[in-house]
Amino acid sequence: MAGKAAAKQRSGCPLSVSLDVFGDRWSLLIVRDLMVRGYRTFREFLHSGEGIATNVLADRLKKLEAAGIITPELDEKDARKINYRLTEKGIDLAPALLEIFVWAARYEETGASCEIVTQMSEHREAVLAETRRRWRERDLTPLIPGVTGEKLRIMKGKGGLLKT
């Protein structure tokens, strides 16, 4: 019931298969919210500033779950809440998201500062490692602090990257 509609006739190309999974305007934004913003709940995704409708959000959460990209976890303190979490398959979308991010920041008018993009390109591996560390340790602090305005700064210490 919650499965994906089997697309009609497509090649087995990995890109094609990928687009069957997240080839729409919303799916990757949910993944982004989970990956870099520390969002976990329906409500947070809904108010992430993109204007997704509730029915579409519910549908995408179902599909992402069916695709094995996210898993729902019950909140221990509040039985109403469902905390979604990226699976390993989900967090492994990080390199793809990073490349898309860098591309758009370079060619489109976006709200991203040149500084952040430069850091992302130059410290690609470190950013990806930090992204994965946050996921592993369930660290919910945003990867890029304060989506509006604040600056990205590389911490010189061990491991610490992209903290405000």
Added chain:
Amino acid sequence: MAGKAAAKQRSGCPLSVSLDVFGDRWSLLIVRDLMVRGYRTFREFLHSGEGIATNVLADRLKKLEAAGIITPELDEKDARKINYRLTEKGIDLAPALLEIFVWAARYEETGASCEIVTQMSEHREAVLAETRRRWRERDLTPLIPGVTGEKLRIMKGKGGLLKT
């Protein structure tokens, strides 16, 4: 007329902006055809094995052109033909496509051989350099020869990569 419908209310996040441009099931497949298969015409895109409809293909070509990702060029020998070509902005989607490709090949059931994926991961920079070289020199030989079956082989010589 050929512009994009301005999406309602979205954040200026680069990912969000990207999805406004190619967040659908077809756009990136056209980019792929241009980038790695050496396809250039309406007809080739139509028969690339994905099953896109003619009206949708026409629409996506318009939008990709409006977004500055592709440009149409008149064929010198056949006035009926339009040869589409990636712009620099378009070819710079290569890293993103590569990451998506590798992700899907790893996690989804695709027609890609493990060998090709391994090569792509391990020789990422070389693959990207070769992709760009092909674009620059208008080399139309497929990056991955014979989409079905044939093997990928790394050439040991100078520059030559991913030839059959």
Added chain:
DNA sequence: AGAATTACTTGCAAATCGCAAGTAATCTGA
């Protein structure tokens, strides 16, 4: 106990998609 909050579902009009058919310009072969 009443009011919020959370995560949805339902209903409906509008936009988009998939499919089939049609068109205009150009080329090709007898």
Added chain:
DNA sequence: TCAGATTACTTGCGATTTGCAAGTAATTCT
């Protein structure tokens, strides 16, 4: 030369998907 094929589309139409508003059920707060 000219009928038929080819190329790049457009048009029409029913089906699906989207966007928006409203409603619902299960908690939790006060």
